Amino acid sequence: MTTMKKITILIGSLRKHSLNRQLADMAQAALQGKAECVVFDPAEIPLFDQDHEFPAPEKIKRMRDAIHESDGVWIFTPEYNGQLPGGLKNALDWLSRPLKENDPDWKDTAVWGKKATMSGVGGKNATKSVQEQLLSLLKFMGMDVMTQDRAQIAMSPQTMETSDLALTEGVHEAIDAQARAFLEFLK
């Protein structure tokens, strides 16, 4: 019997018609029946402020609890000026921090040791730069990152015009392959 995995999805874009959100939807369809997903985007995540870290805001607690209960984290993000979007970086800064105040164990975070993967849709660079940064950031945060089979999608001109990701060739194949690889990585 195969057990259902739990995956927390973090999306780097706030935009309603976000291509990265559409990619996350495709991934959830590919994971149907094999993993339960819970999705967070940067909306309403307060700006990280060390003066107001403990107790953590409710939204942060929910995100940390979801990750704690998950087998892995899957991040979908655009590239802004070759870098991580600010909202996602802010969420990751929160996740990098200890759960308890004055905890001498700095590895006692919601993400230390947690398995992770990433995907992205962008322009010609297909989010390669942001994924390199994210890879190094997640490793710094103690996460166990799957390096192979990362979907790096360059949107087609038709997708750019319509905001319909399905109009970019090869997207489904790439995300299906990554979903299979991530489920294997989570075993």
Ligand SMILES: Cc1cc2nc3c(=O)[nH]c(=O)nc-3n(C[C@H](O)[C@H](O)[C@H](O)COP(=O)(O)O)c2cc1C
């Ligand atoms: C502030 C800003 C900076 C951007 N910089 C880049 C970039 O460096 N590389 C890139 O491929 N696309 C860049 N783009 C274009 C995004 O890839 C494109 O808007 C994408 O659709 C955003 O993702 P989303 O659809 O999930 O919101 C930028 C867009 C914005 C708004």
